[in-house]
Amino acid sequence: FIHILMGIIYDGTGDYNNAFIAYRNALNIYEGSYKDLFKFKVPEQLKHDLVRTADQSGIYDERDRFKNKFKIEYTRPTEGQSQAVVLWNNGLGPIKDEWGINFSIIYTGNGWVSFVNADYGMTFPFYIGDRNLNGLTWIKVVFPKYVERPLLYTSGTISYNNKTIKLGKVEDINAISFKVLEERMLLEFAKSLGRVALKQAAAAQVSKDNEGLGMALSLLASATESADTRNWQTLPHSIYYTRVFVNPDADNEMTLNLTDVHGKVVKHKFKVKSKQKGTVIFPINTMAALPFQMKGYQVNQ
Incomplete structure (x- = not known):
């Protein structure tokens, strides 16, 4: 785009x-x-x-x-004809959430352990050196994930001078976000496992001197474990555009026709004040989204 x-x-x-x-x-x-x-x-x-x-x-x-x-x-185009470029920002991009899975800890010797999840077929070796995990046999690790905010409007057109012009999709920020996170997931797994392992190793070290305090630190480490869920929440889900040749130096009335997921068409009239021999960029934002699930509850927007 x-x-x-x-x-x-x-x-x-x-x-x-x-x-x-x-x-x-x-x-x-x-x-x-x-x-x-x-x-x-x-x-x-x-x-x-x-x-x-x-x-x-x-x-x-x-x-x-x-x-x-x-x-x-x-x-x-006719010499001196004005143009209006309509940019439609449709919906809202995904929100970052978190999810967790359990890993068994296999002690392989020489300061190495393996974090294993048989259900997902995952094995991550990790070097802990002489740090002691105090016999810990499993840990829960949380990772970031995206939750899509489904589009309410699936397509749009512009009506002008008895013509209907389709708004074409030029960017799918929702799809790009999921793809980027998917490609980073192995790195996210490794970072999260390493972080949890170091927290638990520190708690195990404290347990040598104070078992109660070590146990408390271990529980605190588990309770405070969270993924990085920061993201820009006002980006659009998708971006569309089209170009309309309009009358110069005039208030050109257009109609935006939005079709929702149920097939209903919503119309919005607007005017574009064009320039002589110029181009006007006219942005339109529709931030509506369908309800979606996040952290176990439904979100309505």
């Missing part, structure tokens, strides 16, 4: 060559990693912006190549 945003900014200043480069960089990502990781399709508006900026930059071979590739009917 950042490349599309760069393209929109260059586009709005009339720097069509750099806008084309930014849009093409975005296309490479959508056709590469985004397609492989998230099954993401190239946004429809991006295809049109690529063809248009290639034409306005005088790169006609690229214009024709993308026209044929995407099967686009293209007409050069």
Whole structure:
């Protein structure tokens, strides 16, 4: 999305060559990693912006190549025509929660122990040196996880001048968050297990001198064990955009049509004050989400 945003900014200043480069960089990502990781399709508006900026930059071979590739009917915009770029931030990104699993502790000798969970097929060796876990045979470790805040609205369109223009998805922050955490999970396991092991080793060392205090520290270590659940909770679930050519120097009335999960269409009218030969970026935020489960209870937003 950042490349599309760069393209929109260059586009709005009339720097069509750099806008084309930014849009093409975005296309490479959508056709590469985004397609492989998230099954993401190239946004429809991006295809049109690529063809248009290639034409306005005088790169006609690229214009024709993308026209044929995407099967686009293209007409050069009227000179001096104004544009409104509508950015729709839909829903809210996931919230970080925590979950815990039990590990058996296998003493393998020479200062090494293995944390084993047979149900998940996990084994993590850990070096504790000469520190004593005081015969501890299992521990509970907590890890971070994401909880999705499901979208209330599943699609959106813009109505203007008897035309309906679809808002195309350009970023799925929800999916990216889950993927990033999944790729970090082995590191999170290792960090959490190491943290718990050091806490319990410290409690075992105290137990040598004061068994009651050592037991209290061990219980305190277990009770205070928690995962890092900090995250930015106001990011949108997904981002969409489209471009509308509008009348210059006028209050252009548009309608945002939002379709929810039940098929109901909610309409919101708004006006975009355009500039002569300019581009107006018009952001729309809908922060509604369906109820979701977190820490054993239902959350309604």
